[in-house]
Amino acid sequence: MYVPILNSKEKARELVDVVREQTDAPIGVCINTVSIILSTLLRDLPDIYGLRVIKSALEKDDIIDVDNCHDARVLEQIIVSITSYIEDKGQLDWSIRSDEAVMVKSLQHFSGFMKKADVGVLMKRFRRDDYIFIEQLVSLYQMELNKSVRIELLSTFYSLSLLDRSVITMLLCGQLPVLLVLQNNFSLPLTELDILSLQLLSVLFSSGEKFPTSHYDALNLEFLTKIVSIVKDCTDAFQFILSFNSHFESNENTVIQTLHKNPPVTFGQLLTMQLNRCRADNKDLRAVKLLMDIFCVSDDLISVLFYDNDLKVLYGILCQDLIDTNQSQKMAMILEIMKNMEVIRRCGFTQEVCTSVKTFLLTRETQVELRHSAESILQQVTEQQRNLPLSL
Known part of the structure; x- marks a missing residue:
């Protein structure tokens, strides 16, 4: 047999x-x-x-047959359904309310599906036609007037952004960020569309990738001033500022220019709390990056954003983080912040910083550049102590 x-x-x-x-x-x-x-x-x-x-x-990595599995079949059905709706819109065959309700359900199904499906299945399908389907969703967002559909589209874009870095790159370099900025008011009280747009903008810019310079026409000083003005009342606005700052070089930073122009009273406290929350996260360096940009540009801005007691809390976090982190980029940024010894001296935290840097040098096998940065801080402390009697 x-x-x-x-x-x-x-x-x-x-x-x-x-x-x-x-x-x-x-x-x-x-x-x-x-x-x-x-x-x-x-x-x-x-x-x-x-x-x-x-x-x-x-236990094998290729356990999922990305071309011929349940998820692949369902994804194709979803794409066909949503594409049909988009084509009707593009031909000015404006749908009635029942069609819009169906579209809302389709987008909700799609967002929920992405959270459960195998990422490999999703990404292979999107890459197969060079992300044309995602571009069609952006086009739909641009032409769609129905609020419910727009809300679900924003949720869909957010879910897409969590799949793969390449999706973020594709969306960031397209028209979506500009549309999000221009089609929302971002004035208190924020609407649901405002909040979802800020959350999506935060994810898109968090990668720190460069984007088309034409985006700056919308993401300008006026827009940033409006967003900075609401950070006290909106966590998502603060998170966007952290993300948007990620891609700037210190000498061209419009976020720093905005803070100079209209410094929020609570911004320093918000930044310190964010830094503390991210201590164990060596991937999210947005808070320490913004701190470095502030501390390397202007002592005047530091004085406006941070009270002396706030600075003590801040340096306490940085001193511990310097010893605890294994991320070389984070070490480099913390050491760069600590080079501003005048601010450290002003808030009376010189000894603690000195102890942390010495411990760092004794316990770490680090790159030559990091050791030089740490040693230069100790040299500054030595010079301060040598000159102290003369100032008296």
Whole structure:
């Protein structure tokens, strides 16, 4: 009697796909579920070789057949549905309310689907036509007047941005950031569209990537002044300022220019709290980057944004972070901030900074540039102490 040869990879894929289709659980949960079931069966049926090789196949990186799986089929259906709506809009075949309600549901389904589906399936489909579908969504946002559809489009763009860096690059270098700036007022009280737009802008600019210089026509000093003026009342506005500052060089920074022009009273406190929240996150360097830009440009701006007691709290965080972090870029920025010894002396935190820098030098095998920066800080402390009697 002929017994078919077991293809363990295909069987593992089939089991995962069945669970995904029947339960709509996130793809990672589906893989774990199949693995748990097989492990349980193997405890009772340890001699069944087929179960063991199927379970082993689950641990491979290519467990998902990105071209032929449940997620690939559902994604294609979603794209066809949404594309049809976009084409109707483009032909001025304006939909009635029922069509707009269907579109809202389709976009909600798409956003929820992206959170559960395998990222590889999504990205392969988008790359296949060079992100044309995502560009069509941007075009729809530009022409769409219905508020509910626009809200769901913003949520969709946000979910897309979380998939892959290449999606952020594509959206950032297109017209979406300009549309978000020009089509919203950003005045208190903020609307839902304002808030979602700020959240999306924050994600898009958080990569620190360069974008077309034409964007500055909309993302200008006037716009930044408006956003800075609401940071006290809107966390998303503050997060956007952190993100937008990420791509600037210190000598061309319109964020710093904006803070000079209209410094918010609470901005220094907000920045210190953000720095403290991100201490354990070596990927989010936005707060320390903005601090470095402020401290390297103007002591006057520091005096306006930070009270002396706030500076003590700030330097306490930086001193501990310098010792704790393993991220060389973060070390470099903290040391750059600490080079402003006049501010450190003014708030009476010289000894603590000196101790932190010495500990850093003793406990770290660092790059030559970092050691030179740390040693230059200690040299400044020595010179200050040498000159102190003369100032008395």
